[in-house]
Amino acid sequence: MTGHATIPEHIDLDQARKRARELLTELRRHEPATKLALAQHRVAQGLGFSTWPALVRANERFTAAAPDGFAWHRITRVSIVCFRTDPGAESGAVVALYRHDGGWLLPSDRRLPGEDVWDDSVLRIALARMGFRRQGTHLLAVDASRRHCVFWVDGDPYQGERPHRGDAQWWTGPADAAAELLAAQGDGALARLVLAADEARRTITYDQVVADNQRTLVGPYLRADTPQGGSGFGGTARDWRDARGVLADALDPGRASSTFLDLACANGHLAVSMVGWGAERGAEVIPYGVDIAPELVERARELHPEVADHFWIGDALTWQHPDDKQFDLVHMLLDVIPEDRHAQLIDHLLAEVVAPGGRLLLSQYGPVRPALAPEAVVERLGHRVAGRCRSPQRRGRPDPGRASVWLERS
Structure with missing residues (x-):
């Protein structure tokens, strides 16, 4: 999963997680109630990041994934690369990001208990984070732990009656520009995902579109x-x-x-x-x-x-x-x-x-x-x-x- 944006130097997340656990052990010798989040925060700051999530977003590594045989039961987190229809764009679509804590992000959240990842999590997260209504839905990648998966979707701002965020500030632009923006704010993993999603969108086959559309529509229609x-x-x-x-x-x-x-x-x-x-x-x-x-x-x-x-x-x-x-x-x-x-x-x-x-x-x-x-x-x-x-x-x-x-x- 490569691209043309300038991506910051990679930090081994497994080593960072190991260091956070070691630090937690040290901290609990003095304060038994210390939470892992504090140790993670200190490790992140020591590596030059403001927060642990920022460290993860910059350095998480993903590999391409396909729906058939995928271990959906393992997934605990879902992230989404959103493409919005744009008549002025050469490819007919642009990447949509949303504003959060002074930066730009892809919608991402934990999978809720009982949710079907494809039918429920992707729909809910895009609506709740940025008011985006997904249409076509396609599995893109999974992280090394096989617990965090990424989709790319196409759609538009939601205008219906479902619960959704209506006040999100959006940024839209070509995939290369989105990747540069994310890389510049230190989110290298997100930048790589945007470039990979754009390549997948441009090269998807008709048979893949048909199969993914069936996965997207059949469950909700039947329910x-x-x-x-x-x-x-x-x-x-x-x-x-x-x-x-x-x-x-x-x-x-x-x-x-x-x-x-x-x-x-x-x-x-x-x-x-x-x-x-x-x-x-x-x-x-x-x-x-x-x-x-x-x-x-x-x-x-x-x-x-x-x-x-x-x-x-x-x-x-x-x-x-x-x-x-x-x-x-x-x-x-x-x-x-x-x-x-x-x-x-x-x-x-x-x-x-x-x-x-x-x-x-x-x-x-x-x-x-x-x-x-x-x-x-x-x-x-x-x-x-x-x-x-x-x-x-x-x-x-x-x-x-x-x-x-x-x-x-x-």
Whole structure:
């Protein structure tokens, strides 16, 4: 895990910990109630650091880690490198740090009892420390003790109702600049982690993205206590209708009955919601869904037994109906597919999944930079926008940045 920032000379943390334990023994000969923290503090100051945590942040060493076979039960601490969408950045994202005690830090905290590291700790820590809402989540590294793991995530400032810090002061900038800033304040380990995370973000494969997305989404979706929560939506039923109901604008008014296929359907809630929204317009909608996660497809079948045979397991990039059936309206969230696969996705869906005369409806899950908004993607790839849905509502206000568009197959 190397980079271009100037990293301070390394101090052996194992030796520092050994010295702290030895000093604690000496101190307790005179004061039996002495705490280890005091010995650690004195060792840190003797090595030129203001505190023991500062010593650790400057010198901790990590190795790359992968989720499969990882010893999650050993983890007691989690740190996170946060990347925020930035339309002005060359790579489309910048590192986000937060202000603490006069310096800049990555969000980090101890794992709470009973927490699942991936599902719970990463989400809570980023929200509590700096009000950051993670989306994509990826394991990066683990320390020598195998008790402190590091993730890199992408996301944006949180605007919802979960407990979160709303007053954090942020610094955002390119990874190299973030590493230089951290190194300059003595946090060499954090600087190295930022550079390693940036490299991992730039080189991640499609298969890794898919696997990590499943790890991120499946658990919370299955544990959600509302239908919309099981489809990845954090608001109320009314919020769901305001945000997603506008997708019914894409139903062809010339059809009395339409088949609707939701790709990345999760628990199938959007697919069956379209039945009601279509009925309000005097149209019959027959719902279908595809998701890459077998657990979510099984949940959709359980929740909607009347159409259980309308849900399949598959990857939107390659899926075709077992009997080559095609659909009148096909919906896809563009931001769940990496940018470099958008052309492949749209071409495949128009050729193999959308019925002749049908429509491909493209929307987005969360905020994205303007160049990745559905209309911008469609136009850049040389397709003609055939229609636009009304802007969805977010807490009673229009959210034009998430407007959906559709294409038509001739």
